[in-house]
Amino acid sequence: MTKPVIVALDVDNQTQLKEILASLAEPSQTTIKIGMELFFNSGANIVKELANQGYHIFLDLKLHDIPNTVYNATKQLAQLGISYTTVHALGGSKMIKAAKEGLIAGTAFNKNVPKLLAVTELTSISDDVLSNEQNCKFSMQKQVLSLAKMAKSAGSDGIVCSPLEVKILRQQLGDDFLYVTPGIRPNHSTSDDQARTATPRQAKEFGASAIVVGRPVTLASDPKSAYEAIKKEFN
Numbered sequence: 001m002t003k004p005v006i007v008a009l010d011v012d013n014q015t016q017l018k019e020i021l022a023s024l025a026e027p028s029q030t031t032i033k034i035g036m037e038l039f040f041n042s043g044a045n046i047v048k049e050l051a052n053q054g055y056h057i058f059l060d061l062k063l064h065d066i067p068n069t070v071y072n073a074t075k076q077l078a079q080l081g082i083s084y085t086t087v088h089a090l091g092g093s094k095m096i097k098a099a100k101e102g103l104i105a106g107t108a109f110n111k112n113v114p115k116l117l118a119v120t121e122l123t124s125i126s127d128d129v130l131s132n133e134q135n136c137k138f139s140m141q142k143q144v145l146s147l148a149k150m151a152k153s154a155g156s157d158g159i160v161c162s163p164l165e166v167k168i169l170r171q172q173l174g175d176d177f178l179y180v181t182p183g184i185r186p187n188h189s190t191s192d193d194q195a196r197t198a199t200p201r202q203a204k205e206f207g208a209s210a211i212v213v214g215r216p217v218t219l220a221s222d223p224k225s226a227y228e229a230i231k232k233e234f235n
């Protein structure tokens with residue numbers, strides 16, 4: 001079975017959106033990620049529209065609020081036809097539990113409940129930022145593992161982390177949990193806002209369940225070839 005290469009549709013207009021979608025596989029074979037940029041530009045209707053076209057949707061709004069607010073928000077999101085959504089693990093176990101309950105409450109009878117993914121430490125956070133700005137006393141690996149364990153016990157279906165942490169996480173938390181990894185850079189020399197990166201091949205070797213790829217596809221001179229090459233490397 002091929003593992004998903006999830007393309008992050010981080011665009012603010014329909015023209016660019018259509019161009020990228022045209023480079024990807026047919027909707028039923030494709031998971032696309034809608035993040036804050038497209039959602040705040042086009043609203044919930046774009047989510048419903050793309051879901052109706054048959055795409056599997058990863059709605060990445062990274063909710064982080066009090067449990068009651070998150071419950072009511074995920075209850076709404078569950079009605080959009082999405083497959084995955086995200087909260088920040090740092091919101092705590094009560095918030096994660098509420099997010100899951102909201103998804104269950106908002107899902108129509110005989111539809112699948114969207115999978116809940118907890119974002120551990122963003123892939124843009126370096127070791128330096130973790131210790132000097134977040135004042136975390138643990139190593140990155142220990143911190144991500146601790147958040148992932150808590151998220152799993154609170155009911156999340158998986159986590160978002162860097163590919164660099166997946167091997168140890170999978171050993172500790174098992175295979176009945178999703179390890180979704182952004183921070184994918186086919187060319188390791190690229191320098192941008194991502195701090196904890198790996199190539200698609202490394203993500204595969206470390207055991208990622210799915211990878212999330214944005215700019216390496218959307219900014220490529222030939223997005224279709226870039227997407228196909230990443231899929232081949234990851235599978």
Ligand SMILES: O=c1ccn([C@@H]2O[C@H](COP(=O)(O)O)[C@@H](O)[C@H]2O)c(=O)[nH]1
Pocket residue numbers: 008010035119121122123124160161182183184194212213214215216
């Ligand atoms: O820890 C995280 C969580 C989410 N993301 C999202 O993934 C994509 C990555 O895009 P690139 O252009 O490939 O960097 C983007 O939508 C982020 O919001 C993440 O990067 N790290």
